[in-house]
Amino acid sequence: LTPADGEKYPVAFSGGQRQRIGIARAIVGQPKFIVADEPISALDVSIQAQVLSLMMALREQQALTYLFISHDLSKVQAISDRVAVLYFGHLVELGPTAAIFENPLHPYTQELLAAIPSIGKPLIAQQRQTITVGTSWVEVTPGHFVRQ
Incomplete structure (x- = not known):
């Protein structure tokens, strides 16, 4: 400037x-x-x-x-370095970036990643599943948590 x-x-x-x-x-x-x-x-x-x-x-x-x-x-x-996924204001998955992108565990995280456009993939999403926000946290690998 x-x-x-x-x-x-x-x-x-x-x-x-x-x-x-x-x-x-x-x-x-x-x-x-x-x-x-x-x-x-x-x-x-x-x-x-x-x-x-x-x-x-x-x-x-x-x-x-x-x-x-x-x-x-x-x-x-x-x-x-770390990613937190929110669904309607609720934290549903938290973990290292690689873990979230390589192994998404919460259904909403899976939907988000499936929605990323890529060549050869249809742009119209498949039928959406009903997503619920659980009340308990599970640590699936060190530092990778998912709400169930």
């Missing part, structure tokens, strides 16, 4: 520039924890990659922890 940019309205900046400004505002106070709610959802793919790279570099440089909230599972997989 230049000193003249301080006189501009937010609309004068691109989406990627606004996201970077938001990140700068978030880290200027040297926090240890940042809540990032859909931080890249409105950006094009190349800008999303740049912002994610910036966030990951800042995480390493400043020992940051993010609560990264997103509906884009590919981005969640790219940036997260």
Whole structure:
């Protein structure tokens, strides 16, 4: 940014520039924890990659922890060490990213991952199953919990 940019309205900046400004505002106070709610959802793919790279570099440089909230599972997989899956506000599965993506155990997590578009897979989902939110937690592998 230049000193003249301080006189501009937010609309004068691109989406990627606004996201970077938001990140700068978030880290200027040297926090240890940042809540990032859909931080890249409105950006094009190349800008999303740049912002994610910036966030990951800042995480390493400043020992940051993010609560990264997103509906884009590919981005969640790219940036997260651990994943928590919410279903209507209820936590239903929690674990290391690899465990959640390689072995989803809760029916809702399975549906989310099955909904990721891929070449050769029909876009119309199969019949949805009834999903219930259980009351007890089971640790299926160390650190991987599912609600039953």
